[in-house]
Amino acid sequence: MIEFRNVSLQYNSGAAAVHDLNFTVPDGAFVAIIGANGAGKTTAAKLMRGLLKPTSGEVLIDGAATTSLRTSELAKRIGFLFQNPDRQLCKPTVREELAFGLELLGVPDAEVKPRVDAVLEDFRFDPERSPFALSRGERQRLALASLIAVEPKTLILDEPTTGLDYRECMAVLGRVKALHEAGTTVVMVCHDMELVLDFAERVLVFSAGQLLLDGETRKVFRDTETLPKASVLPPQITRLSERLADVLPPADTVEEMEAAIRGRKGEKA
Ligand SMILES: Nc1ncnc2c1ncn2[C@@H]1O[C@H](COP(=O)(O)OP(=O)(O)O)[C@@H](O)[C@H]1O
Ligand SMILES: [Mg+2]
Numbered sequence: 001m002i003e004f005r006n007v008s009l010q011y012n013s014g015a016a017a018v019h020d021l022n023f024t025v026p027d028g029a030f031v032a033i034i035g036a037n038g039a040g041k042t043t044a045a046k047l048m049r050g051l052l053k054p055t056s057g058e059v060l061i062d063g064a065a066t067t068s069l070r071t072s073e074l075a076k077r078i079g080f081l082f083q084n085p086d087r088q089l090c091k092p093t094v095r096e097e098l099a100f101g102l103e104l105l106g107v108p109d110a111e112v113k114p115r116v117d118a119v120l121e122d123f124r125f126d127p128e129r130s131p132f133a134l135s136r137g138e139r140q141r142l143a144l145a146s147l148i149a150v151e152p153k154t155l156i157l158d159e160p161t162t163g164l165d166y167r168e169c170m171a172v173l174g175r176v177k178a179l180h181e182a183g184t185t186v187v188m189v190c191h192d193m194e195l196v197l198d199f200a201e202r203v204l205v206f207s208a209g210q211l212l213l214d215g216e217t218r219k220v221f222r223d224t225e226t227l228p229k230a231s232v233l234p235p236q237i238t239r240l241s242e243r244l245a246d247v248l249p250p251a252d253t254v255e256e257m258e259a260a261i262r263g264r265k266g267e268k269a
Pocket of ligand 2: 042
């Protein structure tokens with residue numbers, strides 16, 4: 001479990017980038033963090049992984065403050081996917097890239113190879129290719145694969161689909177969804193509200209460094225009072241459903257909307 005207790009962070013002498021954050025992410029959750037640029041999403045994500053230390057307050061991982069945990073311990077428990085995958089890639093071949101995280105954590109050599117082989121097979125990468133010869137989407141998948149090789153209990157993804165086409169996006173998120181279903185806790189910063197609606201169970205809405213709203217995804221997207229304050233526009237289907245609230249029952253997916261319309265016309269969905 002990840003727990004934020006009165007967490008604030010100030011970069012250098014500037015204003016607080018995040019202010020008095022209080023929330024928990026239970027084991028096994030799939031949580032999205034949304035909000036305008038500069039709202040503090042990346043800062044909160046980095047605090048969660050202990051990449052930043054709070055100026056005040058505490059971030060607890062399974063009850064232990066991130067400030068008291070060793071870097072290697074944090075890396076073992078929590079994988080962090082940077083917004084730009086190239087920050088994460090540094091080896092001449094895909095195989096070495098996948099082995100690198102395990103080697104850093106002191107995983108015995110005899111164990112590294114089978115784990116890398118399993119990930120290679122699973123993701124169908126060519127082990128001898130140079131990471132930098134891959135497309136942006138493939139590099140994103142490789143960065144994710146190198147985190148998965150470590151088998152962390154929690155994955156934090158900072159805008160994992162930015163710059164990807166639809167197919168690449170689904171390849172990355174399909175993988176994340178499978179990990180979540182197998183028990184991994186997922187925290188994803190995301191600008192695409194359609195993806196948030198499809199994948200996240202819970203949403204944290206940030207605005208100007210504060211947590212404005214924390215709730216179940218569908219409920220959050222129906223909070224038409226709070227969302228504009230965070231410059232967040234709900235998914236199209238939710239907006240359409242809101243507009244038609246006087247004539248149709250609520251619908252949050254294409255299937256639900258179809259059923260609502262057919263039901264009104266007396267047809268079977
Ligand atoms: N390294 C940094 N040094 C100083 N200010 C920063 C730094 N990183 C982010 N900020 C500031 O902190 C605030 C929150 O930024 P960030 O967490 O990156 O927001 P988001 O990810 O929601 O776009 C912004 O005002 C941003 O300008
Ligand atoms: Mg950011």
